Amino acid sequence: MSKQSPIIAPSILAADFARLGDDTAAALAAGADWVHFDVMDNHYVPNLTIGPMVLSALRKYGIAAPIDVHLMVKPVDRIVPDFAKAGASSISFHPEASEHVDRTIGLIRDSGCQAGLVFNPATSLDCLDYVLDKLDLVLIMSVNPGFGGQKFIPMALEKLRRVRRMIDERGLAVRLEVDGGVTAENIGAIAAAGADTFVAGSAIFHAADYRAEIAAMRTAIG
Numbered sequence: 538m539s540k541q542s543p544i545i546a547p548s549i550l551a552a553d554f555a556r557l558g559d560d561t562a563a564a565l566a567a568g569a570d571w572v573h574f575d576v577m578d579n580h581y582v583p584n585l586t587i588g589p590m591v592l593s594a595l596r597k598y599g600i601a602a603p604i605d606v607h608l609m610v611k612p613v614d615r616i617v618p619d620f621a622k623a624g625a626s627s628i629s630f631h632p633e634a635s636e637h638v639d640r641t642i643g644l645i646r647d648s649g650c651q652a653g654l655v656f657n658p659a660t661s662l663d664c665l666d667y668v669l670d671k672l673d674l675v676l677i678m679s680v681n682p683g684f685g686g687q688k689f690i691p692m693a694l695e696k697l698r699r700v701r702r703m704i705d706e707r708g709l710a711v712r713l714e715v716d717g718g719v720t721a722e723n724i725g726a727i728a729a730a731g732a733d734t735f736v737a738g739s740a741i742f743h744a745a746d747y748r749a750e751i752a753a754m755r756t757a758i759g
């Protein structure tokens with residue numbers, strides 16, 4: 538099994554919250570594949586964002602694309618069914634935010650969503666040995682979580698290479714996602730390191746022309 542077709546997932550953390558439906562729809566109309574939905578709780582990370590009610594509102598507004606929920610919350614399990622019910626397609630969480638990683642993965646999948654595990658820049662990949670075959674995606678953070686607009690941390694490239702090898706050696710169809718500081722300038726090197734799913738917030742939503750930015754990313758991915 539090799540890399541899957543590239544997915545570009547704009548992080549709506551950088552969208553205009555006063556007109557979130559319109560801005561999300563504009564990114565999708567400009568060529569994005571998924572919507573990346575960052576949930577922060579002012580506990581696991583020092584910031585507070587959006588929850589299931591906002592996700593549900595986006596679905597009601599008419600956003601039909603996959604919504605990729607990144608939970609930066611602790612604890613995790615209590616809130617999983619709420620996001621599934623609101624219309625999440627995938628739900629990813631940080632292993633250190635759950636007491637029982639395997640159980641949380643099962644809970645997400647039983648709720649009808651794809652399951653992902655997220656690794657911060659300094660978090661060990663050890664637990665992947667035990668759960669990789671139960672996951673739909675692995676998300677490598679290339680910034681410390683909590684804020685958009687940070688600079689890409691280059692050591693994430695080595696982590697991507699390691700996870701790519703693990704996925705390929707086991708012949709799995711797990712997506713390898715990257716998040717933080719992704720731009721049209723660095724996305725080629727990130728793709729070469731093995732990522733197939735690219736989260737970008739500021740680079741897309743702060744661009745004058747969403748379509749041109751996404752097209753430049755696709756060209757650089759190759």
Ligand SMILES: O=C(CO)[C@@H](O)[C@H](O)COP(=O)(O)O
Binds near residue numbers: 681737
């Ligand atoms: O989860 C996070 C930050 O915690 C990310 O999704 C960022 O929101 C990505 O934003 P940019 O770095 O692309 O601006």
